[in-house]
Amino acid sequence: MEKRVLKFDKYIARICLILSILSWLAMMASHQIVIFGLRSSTPSGIPPYTPDLFLIGYTLLVYGFFRTKLLKAETLNVIELLWRVFVTGLITTIISLLLELAASFWEGIASNPFIAMVIYDLNTGLILCFLLSTFAVLKKLVLYQKSKNLLRTWRFFEGTLLFALGLVLFNLEPFGASFNLLLGLLVVLSLVLAGNLKWVAYLDFKEKWRSILLLLLSLVYQLYFVGYLIGIPFEHLGTRPTDLLSQSIFIGLFAFCLSYSLFALLVILFNLPTTSVFEKKFEEAMNFSKLSQSKHAGRSEEEIMDLLLHSAVSAVLANAAWIDMHNEEGDIVRSIGHELSEKEIEEARKQLAANPVLREWTTLKDIKKQKTSFTLQAFDFGPYRSLLLFPLFVQERRYGTLCLLKDVSEGFNTNMIDIARTFINQACVSVENHLLLEETLDNERYKEEIKIAKRVQEELLPKKLDKNSDTSIACYTKASAQIGGDFYDSFSLDEHRMVLTIGDVSGKGVSAAFHMAEMKGVFQSLSQLNLTPEKFLVHANQALSRCLDDRSFITLSYFLIDSRKKTIQFARAGHCPALFYESSKKSVLELHGKGMGLGLVRDESYSKHVEVTELAYKPGDMLFLYTDGISEARNPAKEEFGVESIKSNMINHVSEKTEIILSRIIESARGFCENQLPDDDCTAVLVKFQENRLQEKPVS
Numbered sequence: 001m002e003k004r005v006l007k008f009d010k011y012i013a014r015i016c017l018i019l020s021i022l023s024w025l026a027m028m029a030s031h032q033i034v035i036f037g038l039r040s041s042t043p044s045g046i047p048p049y050t051p052d053l054f055l056i057g058y059t060l061l062v063y064g065f066f067r068t069k070l071l072k073a074e075t076l077n078v079i080e081l082l083w084r085v086f087v088t089g090l091i092t093t094i095i096s097l098l099l100e101l102a103a104s105f106w107e108g109i110a111s112n113p114f115i116a117m118v119i120y121d122l123n124t125g126l127i128l129c130f131l132l133s134t135f136a137v138l139k140k141l142v143l144y145q146k147s148k149n150l151l152r153t154w155r156f157f158e159g160t161l162l163f164a165l166g167l168v169l170f171n172l173e174p175f176g177a178s179f180n181l182l183l184g185l186l187v188v189l190s191l192v193l194a195g196n197l198k199w200v201a202y203l204d205f206k207e208k209w210r211s212i213l214l215l216l217l218s219l220v221y222q223l224y225f226v227g228y229l230i231g232i233p234f235e236h237l238g239t240r241p242t243d244l245l246s247q248s249i250f251i252g253l254f255a256f257c258l259s260y261s262l263f264a265l266l267v268i269l270f271n272l273p274t275t276s277v278f279e280k281k282f283e284e285a286m287n288f289s290k291l292s293q294s295k296h297a298g299r300s301e302e303e304i305m306d307l308l309l310h311s312a313v314s315a316v317l318a319n320a321a322w323i324d325m326h327n328e329e330g331d332i333v334r335s336i337g338h339e340l341s342e343k344e345i346e347e348a349r350k351q352l353a354a355n356p357v358l359r360e361w362t363t364l365k366d367i368k369k370q371k372t373s374f375t376l377q378a379f380d381f382g383p384y385r386s387l388l389l390f391p392l393f394v395q396e397r398r399y400g401t402l403c404l405l406k407d408v409s410e411g412f413n414t415n416m417i418d419i420a421r422t423f424i425n426q427a428c429v430s431v432e433n434h435l436l437l438e439e440t441l442d443n444e445r446y447k448e449e450i451k452i453a454k455r456v457q458e459e460l461l462p463k464k465l466d467k468n469s470d471t472s473i474a475c476y477t478k479a480s481a482q483i484g485g486d487f488y489d490s491f492s493l494d495e496h497r498m499v500l501t502i503g504d505v506s507g508k509g510v511s512a513a514f515h516m517a518e519m520k521g522v523f524q525s526l527s528q529l530n531l532t533p534e535k536f537l538v539h540a541n542q543a544l545s546r547c548l549d550d551r552s553f554i555t556l557s558y559f560l561i562d563s564r565k566k567t568i569q570f571a572r573a574g575h576c577p578a579l580f581y582e583s584s585k586k587s588v589l590e591l592h593g594k595g596m597g598l599g600l601v602r603d604e605s606y607s608k609h610v611e612v613t614e615l616a617y618k619p620g621d622m623l624f625l626y627t628d629g630i631s632e633a634r635n636p637a638k639e640e641f642g643v644e645s646i647k648s649n650m651i652n653h654v655s656e657k658t659e660i661i662l663s664r665i666i667e668s669a670r671g672f673c674e675n676q677l678p679d680d681d682c683t684a685v686l687v688k689f690q691e692n693r694l695q696e697k698p699v700s
Contacts, residue, residue: 013068020061027054028121031241035113052168052242055124059165062129066136077414078199079207081137082214088133089221092126096228099123120232120241127225127244134218134257142260144199145317146408157189164249168242179248186252194260197267202415208268215265222258301325301431302336305400308427309338315423316416318404320384322348323392325400344382348403351381352389375412379405386411390424394431454483460520466490466498470563470689474659476666477683484681485512486627487519487554491527496564499527499536502625502685503556504575506597511552512681518547519554533558533571534612537598541573545602553599557625561687568623569614573598576628579643581650583620588647591615619690622650622661629682633669641672662686
């Protein structure tokens with residue numbers, strides 16, 4: 001939409017330029033016809049007001065051309081505007097001087113009315129081109145910061161000029177009563193408008209010096225053209241055309257351009273000595289702003305947004321504003337308004353949603369990713385006529401939207417937008433600091449809770465395991481995080497029988513630790529019922545199916561050791577196969593068996609997946625229970641430690657004590673992984689049969 005508007009403006013500018021040239025040529029032609037008629041004493045055939053009619057058309061079209069060109073260049077700053085005045089004045093002045101130089105060296109021009117009139121018309125066109133270009137630029141400067149009163153005054157001034165332009169056709173008596181009244185009004189309005197120099201405050205030291213030079217040259221050009229018009233020898237023209245200095249419209253234009261340029265020059269000169277001090281104070285304020293960003297972290301988010309709202313309103317002189325605050329899904333969760341009720345904010349949102357320009361902008365550039373401001377300089381909502389919209393981003397997330405409204409069209413200039421953006425950036429950093437502070441506090445609370453959970457888990461895992469006269473037991477456990485999901489425990493059924501279990505909860509961290517605690521309770525409860533391995537797994541599956549979530553399960557191995565019968569009964573619920581060292585064969589057997597993890601099948605059919613195996617043990621045999629964190633431990637080359645490495649360590653150190661054998665296995669796994677942190681929880685229990693009854697202790 002914006003591109004189409006710019007293209008349309010481009011065509012308007014071209015049309016105005018072409019028609020203005022044609023009007024100027026028509027004015028020249030009509031003057032030549034009038035002179036020819038007078039010289040030949042024959043009627044010219046055209047009304048006497050025809051040249052003035054083309055002069056009026058030329059004036060309007062030239063002004064339309066420059067005004068359209070400036071509308072296309074919304075982002076021009078003050079120096080660029082004054083540079084345009086300088087360039088236009090330089091070109092027109094040089095051409096005019098060349099024409100005068102040619103007339104002074106070309107004999108016969110002064111006595112030839114046709115050529116003299118052409119030179120006059122050329123100079124008239126050049127003068128009006130420069131004058132109207134300067135007028136269009138100065139209009140931009142006058143309306144640099146708009147208000148309703150200023151707009152009314154300017155429109156009245158433009159209307160008065162247009163009325164005076166129409167009177168050119170009637171050739172009012174110069175300096176008569178009506179002429180003086182109209183001219184006096186134009187001069188007074190020019191002086192009133194010449195005091196609107198708010199743009200001067202935004203210039204730095206270098207820009208003020210450039211402005212002084214450009215304004216000074218502009219005044220030189222204007223005085224040159226006034227001097228030229230005063231000294232025109234009308235007696236050599238064959239007929240008396242319209243004298244620009246005899247028309248209130250053109251005198252008014254000169255009065256406005258001269259007075260505004262002179263006032264601006266004087267104001268900049270008077271402000272020049274204080275510029276360095278102002279810039280120093282501004283720099284200090286910006287430094288203070290940067291320091292204050294960290295201090296704002298103590299404010300709540302709503303307080304920061306409220307401060308931003310009032311700061312932005314003050315910075316851009318907005319009449320109303322509101323901030324919409326969004327959640328992570330982009331929905332509006334709450335709004336903060338300034339001079340607007342909730343109902344008015346809702347109506348304004350609907351108006352924005354229906355605006356085709358904004359809708360196309362959000363379609364072409366996703367507003368959730370768009371971080372630049374958006375301006376509607378012609379926005380029609382209630383008393384408001386222009387809108388400035390800023391998306392607010394915090395931690396790369398669309399946090400909110402700031403909407404500023406003014407009751408005049410084209411109410412926001414580049415400096416206003418930049419200042420507002422500074423406040424927004426500061427506010428977003430403050431909100432981010434606030435969120436980071438809250439996140440830090442949450443993390444500290446979380447760490448403290450994890451420490452408590454770790455302490456509780458350590459209490460749940462037994463420091464000593466039950467044993468009978470045939471067994472010596474050592475155990476080891478290490479979580480990959482601060483808390484883990486591995487589980488081991490034992491329970492003595494009577495003097496000769498004991499049960500031993502090891503398990504692994506799916507997942508890691510807090511959820512796995514909670515499920516491990518549930519398994520601890522199930523084991524301690526069911527073990528007292530003196531159940532067979534099969535019934536234990538069936539009942540455990542029933543109990544855990546009611547408390548595990550759908551994505552969680554537990555692998556488990558359950559062993560019943562009978563020292564009277566010298567037997568081991570075991571059932572496996574999807575856990576790693578235990579390793580059994582047979583001293584008579586000096587080999588290690590993997591104890592496989594059919595089984596499925598607890599919680600995977602949550603009905604009575606689970607019993608079909610349970611298989612109980614029994615084997616006899618002899619003195620010197622060993623039983624090694626472990627979780628996959630040990631067998632699947634990886635080195636930097638991503639190679640697994642493996643079950644075969646465990647078997648080798650069991651065979652090589654079989655003559656050692658239980659604790660030492662387990663230590664050798666753990667140390668071997670650590671060395672293989674080059675002491676890297678484990679990817680998974682690591683737990684192991686080693687049972688050695690017919691050993692001396694030594695006090696077992698956890699392996700560090």
